[in-house]
Amino acid sequence: LFNSPLYSDVIFMVQGSVLPAHRAVLVARCDVMAAMFSGKYAEARSRVVPIHGVSSDTFLSFLEYLYTDSxxxxxxxxxxxxxxxxxxxxxxxxxxxxxxxxxxxxxxxxxxxxxxxxxxxxxxxxxxxxxxxxxxxxxxxxxxxxxxxxxxxxxxxxxxxxxxxxxxxxxxxx
Structure with missing residues (x-):
């Protein structure tokens, strides 16, 4: 499922790149993402989440770790x-x-x-x-x-x- 739009329910926009992801994986692997996707924040209601201050390659590597543990x-x-x-x-x-x-x-x-x-x-x-x-x-x-x-x-x-x-x-x- 990593970097696949299949069944994705969130899209990260990073430096113009579209990075599809799955909230269930993100929430299970990262407490900050769990908080981000809770009911209190705008990201919880949005399908597209902009990410700033990180290159798309870096964020893709970060997502790869969350999905694969490597x-x-x-x-x-x-x-x-x-x-x-x-x-x-x-x-x-x-x-x-x-x-x-x-x-x-x-x-x-x-x-x-x-x-x-x-x-x-x-x-x-x-x-x-x-x-x-x-x-x-x-x-x-x-x-x-x-x-x-x-x-x-x-x-x-x-x-x-x-x-x-x-x-x-x-x-x-x-």
Missing amino acids: CCPASVLQAMAVLVCAEMYQVKRLQHLCEVCVCAYLQSMPSRELASTGISVIRLLRRAKCHNAEQLYIWLLHFIANNYLIFSHKPDFLELSGQPFYPPSVQNDK
């Missing part, structure tokens, strides 16, 4: 985008899977590729902290420390100077 983002950046979407909809297991994907992608990169990649690990660290991806945040700190010679020459490395390196949950307690 997620295979094609890149670090896609994994981070799905992680942000998972946090938005409070789907913790998907968020954790995306954290693992980011770690696996970065770990598989040879040092030479890591040095020349357009991916900013420092920016990933900041996003992990911002989106409560605690395990990813801790792993990225360790990864940066282990690859200090590579990252210390990056312009955004200096932005880390003077910042406390508490995991997100510890920082929130302070």
